[in-house]
Amino acid sequence: MAAKSNVRTTYAVISKTAGVSEATVSRVLNGDENVHPDRIKAVQDAVAKLGYKKHRAASSLASGRTGLIAVVIDDDLSIFSDPFWATVTSGISRVLMKNDLQTLLMVANLDSLDGPVSHSLQAGEVDGAIFFQLHKDALIKRLVKQKLPMVITGTPHTSNDFVFVDTDNFGGAHEATNHLFGRGCTNVAIITGDIETTAGRQRLDGYNQAYRKSGHVPNKQLIAEGDYSFESGKAAMQRLLEQVANLDGVFACNDVMALGAIAAIEEAGKVVPDHIKVVGFDDSLLAQTSRPPLTSVRQDIGALGEAAANLMIAQLRGETPEPCILSTELIVRDSA
Amino acid sequence: MAAKSNVRTTYAVISKTAGVSEATVSRVLNGDENVHPDRIKAVQDAVAKLGYKKHRAASSLASGRTGLIAVVIDDDLSIFSDPFWATVTSGISRVLMKNDLQTLLMVANLDSLDGPVSHSLQAGEVDGAIFFQLHKDALIKRLVKQKLPMVITGTPHTSNDFVFVDTDNFGGAHEATNHLFGRGCTNVAIITGDIETTAGRQRLDGYNQAYRKSGHVPNKQLIAEGDYSFESGKAAMQRLLEQVANLDGVFACNDVMALGAIAAIEEAGKVVPDHIKVVGFDDSLLAQTSRPPLTSVRQDIGALGEAAANLMIAQLRGETPEPCILSTELIVRDSA
């Protein structure tokens, strides 16, 4: 009388209830075309009735597909204070989940080609990997050879052969700089981000081109190098204030540096935006809460994640998708 | 002549190279005590030589353990701008990885007891789950019955039966309030967070108790309700300024609201900290970059994640660990 309760529902049970073989159950559950409608129905009914859910491990073992996509993040300083990747990741996760894939998070140092992450990826523990802002290409190159589907968030140094998504850094910087000219500025400086990164260089390029288009020539003195930190923004601004007379506009390559710049400007006794106008990049929370509220280039970070996930899914289907560049939007507030 | 290259190394290969049975290979690789040292050595050598890595799916299927821990995040607004959970998660991930566990990220709406997350967890796709700031206990309660090891980050409403980690919200708020009195304030208001949450209530309690200890009685007028947003902080402060004469100190339950409060104070023509002193909570990036720099209660968020992971690991070992409360530190800057 004691019913065997709580035994896992398996194909055995389903095939019995539906009156078909386990093979057919598998076919139905994997969307095989060549199954008679009646049986498809029978299986689906049984599945619904029994509340069946496939056993991932068993399925993986048999099929070789794990249903897992790794999101790999270099274990860096920036991670700890930057809401950026959190947002991207949640975008990725949402899309993957909709496609019945799981997100495996790997936060680790990627310098070594021999770390646990590297092992996991090479051992086929995942069906694909999405990378964030990589400084080292070595690992990626190796994985590409192994034909592991990959997507890179941010433009890679060696742009060939990789599938990537990125914000339109160039366009955003271009628009920001343009906006400053449009507001009547004539001496517009830039506080760059880390020029080692592709994003940093692209933003600088955008600034330069906008400058040329305005009919002026970008003076080298107007280019101050920062590293995305508050301090660097402040220091860069102080230097600019000393060296450049008539400075009336600054494009900072992220919001944090823009705030640093504003701090420096106010310490020098000048007023934003009356004397000097400031534009940031990211449109982070900081931009909204600072005083004066910061004009900034917004990138749709969630969309970035979703795009990355979609590119991954395309690859899993066997397609070879084109890289994807997402456009930006200038949010105008009081600072410029 | 064509060597079968690129075939996966399996126990079959290892057992041959090491001259033992597959069973013994398994024993060695799972740390079984009862194996002769010589054979352990033999197996380990073979493993090293062949660069072997266990096949997770196969191992899962056979053992019932997946090696996966879910990190479950309610798909809420807060996620998108709050670096908090990113930091916690990376702490979790780091510790888990060290213990040969993987982090499965699940960002989803948890209201339904029938969503994909719920299914995954109940279907045994993971060995345990770490939850963030939950509003609904229903899912958790069900999982607890299924004996799925769980850790909750943040204090749950129904505090019994759950293993959780949290910041010492009470202590932090207590210290913050105390600090204001120590600075000579006599009329100290609080801008609370969401009182529905345990954290919000605990911070209020800390404020109240510190107030009483100082010998004064906390006036109801001094308690303004916020919801952690900039706007709410600003609005709350405006109300306080109207209603309370001689206000000279404010404890805001997070940094964002503290900035909102400062904005309101300055708009009212008063100066921080000369007229009114302000303390925040979180010691986020905002606190460092605001003007004046914000005195704030710092919580070690990375440690919170590590603690959560460690509690999970303890449960996996069969222990029933005590909840864990992490202490805070008051970072004194210019605002108070």
Next chain:
DNA sequence: CGATTATGTGAAACCGCTTTCACATAATCG
């Protein structure tokens, strides 16, 4: 209308690891 091609199905092998069980050998005991 018999021969050929499509279509649908189930039996069974297999994916790579874990674990039970039986068994051989070594250590301990009365």
Next chain:
DNA sequence: CGATTATGTGAAAGCGGTTTCACATAATCG
């Protein structure tokens, strides 16, 4: 010193799906 108890090991049976293969039946053809 024969009888117990420990200790170490391998053969083999799963774990729960997927996929090949052979086979039956239905549709199409000359």
